Amino acid sequence: MSDPWKECMDHCIAVTKEAGKMIREALKKDIPIMQKSSPVDLVTETDQKVEALIISSIKERYPTHSFIGEESVAAGAPSILTDNPTWIIDPIDGTTNFVHRFPFVSVSIGFTVNKEIEFGVVYSCIEEKMYTARKGKGAFCNGVPIKVSGQEDITKSLVLTEMGLKKDPEHFKAVMSNMQKILTIPVHGIRSPGSAAVNMCLVACGSADAYYHIGIHCWDMAGGAAIVTEAGGVIMDITGGPFDLMSRRLITASSRAIAEHIAQQLQEFPCGRDDAVN
Amino acid sequence: MADPWQGAMDHAVAVARKAGEIIRDALQNDMKIMCKSSSVDLVTKTDQQVEQFIFDSVREKFPTHSFIGEESVAAGQPCTLTDNPTWIIDPVDGTTNFVHGFPFVAVSIGFAVKKELEFGVVYSSLEDKMYTGRRGKGAYCNGLPLQVSDQTDISQCIVNSEMGSNRDPEVVDRIFSTMRKILCIPVHGLRGVGTAAVNMGLVASGAVEAYFEIGIHCWDIAAGAVIVTEAGGVVMDVDGGPFDLMSRRVLAANNKTIATRIVKEIDAFPAERDDAPKQEKQ
Numbered sequence: 001m002s003d004p005w006k007e008c009m010d011h012c013i014a015v016t017k018e019a020g021k022m023i024r025e026a027l028k029k030d031i032p033i034m035q036k037s038s039p040v041d042l043v044t045e046t047d048q049k050v051e052a053l054i055i056s057s058i059k060e061r062y063p064t065h066s067f068i069g070e071e072s073v074a075a076g077a078p079s080i081l082t083d084n085p086t087w088i089i090d091p092i093d094g095t096t097n098f099v100h101r102f103p104f105v106s107v108s109i110g111f112t113v114n115k116e117i118e119f120g121v122v123y124s125c126i127e128e129k130m131y132t133a134r135k136g137k138g139a140f141c142n143g144v145p146i147k148v149s150g151q152e153d154i155t156k157s158l159v160l161t162e163m164g165l166k167k168d169p170e171h172f173k174a175v176m177s178n179m180q181k182i183l184t185i186p187v188h189g190i191r192s193p194g195s196a197a198v199n200m201c202l203v204a205c206g207s208a209d210a211y212y213h214i215g216i217h218c219w220d221m222a223g224g225a226a227i228v229t230e231a232g233g234v235i236m237d238i239t240g241g242p243f244d245l246m247s248r249r250l251i252t253a254s255s256r257a258i259a260e261h262i263a264q265q266l267q268e269f270p271c272g273r274d275d276a277v278n
Numbered sequence: 279m280a281d282p283w284q285g286a287m288d289h290a291v292a293v294a295r296k297a298g299e300i301i302r303d304a305l306q307n308d309m310k311i312m313c314k315s316s317s318v319d320l321v322t323k324t325d326q327q328v329e330q331f332i333f334d335s336v337r338e339k340f341p342t343h344s345f346i347g348e349e350s351v352a353a354g355q356p357c358t359l360t361d362n363p364t365w366i367i368d369p370v371d372g373t374t375n376f377v378h379g380f381p382f383v384a385v386s387i388g389f390a391v392k393k394e395l396e397f398g399v400v401y402s403s404l405e406d407k408m409y410t411g412r413r414g415k416g417a418y419c420n421g422l423p424l425q426v427s428d429q430t431d432i433s434q435c436i437v438n439s440e441m442g443s444n445r446d447p448e449v450v451d452r453i454f455s456t457m458r459k460i461l462c463i464p465v466h467g468l469r470g471v472g473t474a475a476v477n478m479g480l481v482a483s484g485a486v487e488a489y490f491e492i493g494i495h496c497w498d499i500a501a502g503a504v505i506v507t508e509a510g511g512v513v514m515d516v517d518g519g520p521f522d523l524m525s526r527r528v529l530a531a532n533n534k535t536i537a538t539r540i541v542k543e544i545d546a547f548p549a550e551r552d553d554a555p556k557q558e559k560q
Contacts, residue, residue: 096466099466100484100485101484102469103485155317158380163457173458183441183445188318188378189472191471202380208380209378
C-alpha cells in the first residue's frame with residue numbers, strides 16, 4: 001500500500017533545504033536582532049522570512065492543512081493541535097546560536113494527523129545534516145540510517161540540556177538544581193549545544209544518550225520526536241508518563257532505563273502549556 | 279628575517295592533521311574506555327597512541343626539544359616548564375566526547391620557548407577545522423583569518439564553560455554558583471562543547487565572547503591561548519590577574535571589558551598546580 005504522506009514528506013524536505021540555504025545566506029551578512037518576551041528571547045527577520053517561505057510553499061500545495069509556527073504564534077495565531085493534518089514549524093531553532101554564528105542552527109518541521117506525529121524533518125543547516133524520519137520506516141541522517149547508542153547505564157551517559165530563556169532567579173534555581181542532581185549521579189558529562197531539535201538528533205544518532213528540557217515548545221520537539229523514536233530511542237514526559245507534545249517538556253533517551261532514571265531526579269516547575277487558553 | 283620556529287609550526291600542523299585521522303579511524307571501531315582519577319575522568323588507547331605518535335614524530339625532527347604530554351604526565355613524567363623549546367600536547371582533548379562520538383574532539387599542540395608561548399595548533403578533527411596562531415602573525419582557521427567578536431555589552435554575549443570531571447560536592451556547588459551568577463547577569467547564553475581547546479577556538483572565531491574554566495591543565499590551553507591572543511582577544515587568570523599556564527585556570531575573552539565583567543562572577547575553588555612537586559611514594 002502506498003504511503004499517503006510520502007509526497008508531503010518529500011515536499012517538506014525540499015522546502016526545508018530551501019530554508020537552510022536562506023539561513024546560510026543570512027549568516028554572511030549582519031544580523032539585526034529583535035527581542036520577544038525578554039532581552040534574551042531573540043528573533044530576527046530571518047526567523048520570520050523562513051517561516052513565511054515554508055508556510056506559503058506548503059499552503060500552495062496543501063491549502064486545507066493547518067499550521068503551528070513559532071513566529072505566527074508569537075504574532076497571535078492560535079497554538080491548538082487538531083486532528084487536521086498539521087505542520088508544526090520552528091523556522092530557526094537556535095536563534096541565539098544563529099545570531100552568534102555558533103554552529104548549531106536548525107529548521108525543524110513535524111507533521112501530525114489525528115494529533116499523531118507522522119514524520120519529522122530537522123535540518124542542521126550549518127553542518128548540512130538533514131535528519132528525517134517517517135513513522136514505522138526508520139530514521140536517517142543525509143540518507144544514512146541512524147540509531148541511538150542503546151546505553152542503559154546512566155553513569156556512562158552523556159546528557160544534553162539547556163538553560164532556557166526565562167531569566168528570573170527562581171526559575172534558574174530549579175533549572176540549575178536539576179542539572180546539578182543529574183551531573184552528580186554521576187554522568188559522564190552534560191552539554192548544551194543550544195538547539196532542542198539538534199539535541200534530539202544527537203540522541204537519535206548516538207552522539208548523546210539523553211536530552212531533557214522543561215520550558216521548550218511544541219515546534220521545538222515535533223520534528224525531533226519522530227526521529228528519536230524511529231532511531232530506537234524513547235520519549236516521555238519528565239514525570240515518566242507519556243510524552244505530551246503541548247506540555248512544553250520532555251525527556252528523550254537511548255533507553256527507557258536512562259529516561260526513567262533522569263525522570264526520578266528531575267524536580268518539576270511550572271512552564272505553562274502551548275495550548276493553554278489565555 | 280626568517281621565522282626560527284616556522285619549521286616547528288609546520289611540523290605541528292602536519293602531525294596534528296595526521297593525529298586527527300587516527301582519531302577519526304578509531305571512532306569507527308569499538309573503544310575500550312579506562313578511567314584515570316575517577317569514573318568520569320576517561321582515557322582510551324587512542325589518547326595514548328596519538329600522544330606516542332606525536333612524540334615520536336616530533337622527537338625525530340627536533341631531538342633536543344622537551345615535551346609535556348597529558349598521558350606521559352599521567353604515567354609519571356614531570357610537568358615542569360623550562361626555558362628549553364617545549365611541546366605541550368593534549369593528544370585527544372574532549373575524550374568524553376570522543377567516547378560518545380559527540381562532534382568536538384581536538385588535538386592540541388602548544389609550543390613554548392623560554393617559557394613564552396610561540397605558536398598554537400588546535401585541530402578539531404571531526405569538523406576538520408585547523409586552528410593556528412603564531413605569536414605576532416595572527417590566527418587562522420583553515421587558512422582564513424580569525425577575529426574575536428567586537429561585543430562590549432555583556433548582556434549580548436555567549437559565555438562558554440564546562441562542568442569538568444571533579445564531582446566533589448563542594449567543587450560542583452562552586453561551579454553551579456558561578457554558572458547561575460553569569461546566566462543571571464543576564465548573558466545571551468551559556469554553552470560548552472566539551473573541549474577547552476575548541477572552546478578557545480570558538481572565542482577566537484567570534485562565535486562566543488568568552489570561555490573560562492578552573493581545573494583544566496596546561497596541555498588543554500597552551501595552544502588556544504596563542505590563538506585567542508592572535509585573534510585580538512585577551513587571556514588572563516580567572517581572578518583578573520595575568521595568565522599562568524600552570525595554574526589550572528583560564529579566562530579567554532574577546533576583550534578586557536567582557537573579561538573583567540566575568541571575573542566578578544567567578545566563584546573560584548582550589549586546583550593543584552600542574553607544576554606542583556609530586557608526592558614522594560612512601
